[in-house]
Amino acid sequence: MEENGPMTSSILILGGTAEARSLADALTDCGTRVLSSLAGRVQNPVLPAGEVRVGGFGGVDGLARWLVKNRPAAVVDATHPFAANISANAVAACARTRVPLLRLERPGWSEHTLADTWRWVDDMEQVCQAMESLGTRPLITTGRQGLDHYGHWRERWALVRVVDPPENPPAAWEILCRRGPFDLDTERRLMREHDIDVLTTKDSGGSLTEPKLRAAHDLGVPVIIVRRPTPPEVDVVNTVDAATRWVLERA
Numbered sequence: 001m002e003e004n005g006p007m008t009s010s011i012l013i014l015g016g017t018a019e020a021r022s023l024a025d026a027l028t029d030c031g032t033r034v035l036s037s038l039a040g041r042v043q044n045p046v047l048p049a050g051e052v053r054v055g056g057f058g059g060v061d062g063l064a065r066w067l068v069k070n071r072p073a074a075v076v077d078a079t080h081p082f083a084a085n086i087s088a089n090a091v092a093a094c095a096r097t098r099v100p101l102l103r104l105e106r107p108g109w110s111e112h113t114l115a116d117t118w119r120w121v122d123d124m125e126q127v128c129q130a131m132e133s134l135g136t137r138p139l140i141t142t143g144r145q146g147l148d149h150y151g152h153w154r155e156r157w158a159l160v161r162v163v164d165p166p167e168n169p170p171a172a173w174e175i176l177c178r179r180g181p182f183d184l185d186t187e188r189r190l191m192r193e194h195d196i197d198v199l200t201t202k203d204s205g206g207s208l209t210e211p212k213l214r215a216a217h218d219l220g221v222p223v224i225i226v227r228r229p230t231p232p233e234v235d236v237v238n239t240v241d242a243a244t245r246w247v248l249e250r251a
């Protein structure tokens with residue numbers, strides 16, 4: 001892995017997702033040079049094909065400077081739907097430097113067949129409020145970064161599943177460091193073994209983390225789900241194939 005090294009590739013992928021890795025694979029297979037950018041949040045990230053850089057760019061100005069210096073043919077923002085800051089920065093920096101930008105975003109779960117059975121909320125504060133009336137033994141799967149927002153739930157038992165251990169986890173919490181995907185049987189077993197009676201998650205979308213939603217439904221466990229932030233104003237595709245075609249037209 002390269003630390004902020006010079007770009008010798010023609011496409012910049014803002015990554016950190018399975019889709020970003022699949023896109024890097026697909027483009028590399030087509031002979032296109034790619035540089036994937038990771039924020040550096042995960043200790044042992046699964047690395048994509050091609051070159052990789054790690055760490056922030058330094059806001060919009062930093063990213064714009066980086067684009068001017070390295071001049072990629074295009075940028076694909078394939079970051080997580082909840083990574084709203086880097087997506088907004090990409091829109092502003094690409095507009096300023098006139099580098100074509102595409103957003104690759106997996107479809108959300110708002111059209112899921114079970115979507116009407118879930119409690120949809122706007123932010124972590126509302127997650128905590130909803131938990132009050134729905135359960136006492138939560139499985140928390142909203143990610144490591146939002147854990148500070150659990151307020152007084154930090155003093156009560158919860159099973160918290162994360163990829164990397166959180167900093168200063170509350171003593172009352174049971175932390176499970178696991179990297180998905182998890183299948184339906186695994187999810188059902190986990191919820192049964194821990195007597196889970198409420199699940200918190202966010203609308204990450206896609207199929208890789210979806211079995212927990214089915215498992216919760218099977219076991220009658222209510223689901224609290226955080227809506228996605230406002231999407232960036234940019235052309236969006238939902239599949240790696242569509243993003244690959246878009247890139248091949250430009251690279």
Ligand code: NAP
Nearest residue numbers: 015016037038039056057058059079080082083084085086
């Ligand atoms: P964020 O809030 O949108 O970004 C915060 C800052 O981190 C950005 O301003 C940028 O720093 C840096 N950054 C984020 N993604 C980057 C990337 N791919 N390459 C270089 N710098 C990046 O993002 P986040 O929610 O912390 O997520 C960080 C990364 O984890 C993203 O790449 C995302 O795809 C991945 N991820 C996030 C979630 C989630 O739930 N948020 C889940 C799974 C994976 P500068 O301003 O200094 O450039």
